[in-house]
C-alpha cells in the first residue's frame with residue numbers, strides 16, 4: 042500500500058499532536074516506514090535526512106546496533122515490573138550512571154533519580170517536588186513558580202502553567218497554577234548584546250524575588266536556550282544569576298534539560314555552559330537515544346532528605362506512573378549513556394555544531410533571514426515572513442530535496458542526530474539554504 046492509501050486511513054482514524062486537521066492532508070505528511078542512521082524511509086521508498094532527530098530525540102542515529110541489542114537482551118529477561126514496592130537492575134544502574142554524569146557546578150550535588158515517562162511528566166514531578174519541599178521546610182506557603190515569558194516545558198497542566206507561548210498556552214490559562222513570568226533573556230532589542238539583555242532580565246528577576254520571594258518555591262528555566270520558543274539562546278550570566286538568587290532566597294532552581302540534555306548543546310548538560318548545578322534537573326528526549334519514552338528528575342540531597350519521615354509524617358512523595366522506570370526504556374538509556382562515553386559523543390556534538398554553524402554562515406548576511414541562533418547542534422534559522430506559514434513552506438521545499446525538517450513558526454529548526462557525518466551535514470545545510478532561496482524571493 043502506498044502513502045496515499047495510508048494517509049486516507051490515517052485521516053479516518055487518527056488525531057495527531059499539535060496538528061490542525063483541516064490542513065493536515067494539504068501538507069502531504071510523510072508516512073514513515075523504516076529508519077536507519079540519520080535516514081527516514083517512507084512507504085514509497087523515498088529517503089529523507091532526519092534533520093530534527095525525530096523531534097529532538099535521536100542521539101547516534103536510528104537503529105543503532107548496540108542500542109537495538111541492549112533492548113533485545115533486556116526483552117529476553119524482563120519486560121516490565123512495577124517500581125512501586127519493587128526495583129530492578131536496569132533502573133538502579135541507570136540512576137547510578139545518570140548521577141555520575143550530573144553537572145557539578147555552582148549548586149548542590151545531585152544525588153537521587155526519580156523516573157517518569159516523558160518530558161512533561163518530569164516537569165510535573167519537579168514542580169510538585171519543589172512545592173512539597175517548600176511546605177516541608179515550614180513557614181509561609183510558597184505556591185508561586187517563576188518562569189520565563191516565552192518558555193515551553195510541555196503540555197500537561199503544570200508544565201503549561203510555567204510555559205509562555207501564547208499560541209499553545211493561552212486557552213488553558215484559567216486552569217493553571219500560580220506563576221510569575223519574567224522576560225526572556227533571549228529576546229533582544231535591535232543592537233542589544235546578549236550580555237546587555239541578560240543584565241536587564243536579571244534585574245527583572247531580582248525585582249520579582251525582592252517583592253514576592255517568600256511566596257515562590259521554584260524558578261524554572263530551560264538552561265541557555267529556550268528551544269520551542271524558536272531556539273532563543275541567551276547569555277550564561279542569566280543562568281548564573283538565577284542560581285545565585287535562588288540560593289539567596291531559599292528557592293529551588295529547576296533546570297529543564299529535556300531538550301538540551303545528553304549532548305545537544307555541545308556539553309552533556311546545558312547547565313555546564315554556565316558552571317551551574319540546579320536543585321532539580323529534568324531529562325527526557327535524548328535519554329534513551331531516541332528509542333523509548335523515559336524521563337527522570339535528578340534531585341539534590343537536600344530536597345530528597347526533606348521528604349524523609351515516618352509513614353504518618355505526610356512527607357512521602359505521592360507521585361508515580363504505572364510504567365515508571367520501565368526496564369526496556371532503562372536498558373536503552375543505559376546503552377545510550379555507555380555509548381555517549383565510549384564514543385566521546387559530547388565532543389563530536391560540539392564539533393558537529395561548529396561545522397553546521399560554518400556551513401550556515403552564508404545566511405548571516407542574507408536578507409531573507411532574520412537571524413541564525415545556535416548553541417551546539419541546536420539551531421534555529423528565523424526566516425523573513427512572506428505570508429502565512431513561511432517556515433512550513435521552507436520545510437516543504439527541503440523535504441522535496443530529501444531533508445525532513447519542522448518549523449516553529451517562521452523559525453526553521455535544525456537538530457540533527459549527534460553522530461551525523463560530514464557529507465550529511467553538508468547536505469542538511471545546503472538543502473536549507475536552497476529551500477530558503479526557493480520560497481523567499
Ligand SMILES: Cc1ncc(COP(=O)(O)O)c(C=O)c1O
Nearest residue numbers: 159160161193194195297299300
Ligand atoms: C524544554 C522542554 N521541556 C519539556 C518538554 C516536554 O517533553 P515531552 O514532549 O516529552 O512531554 C519539551 C518538549 O519539547 C521541551 O522542549
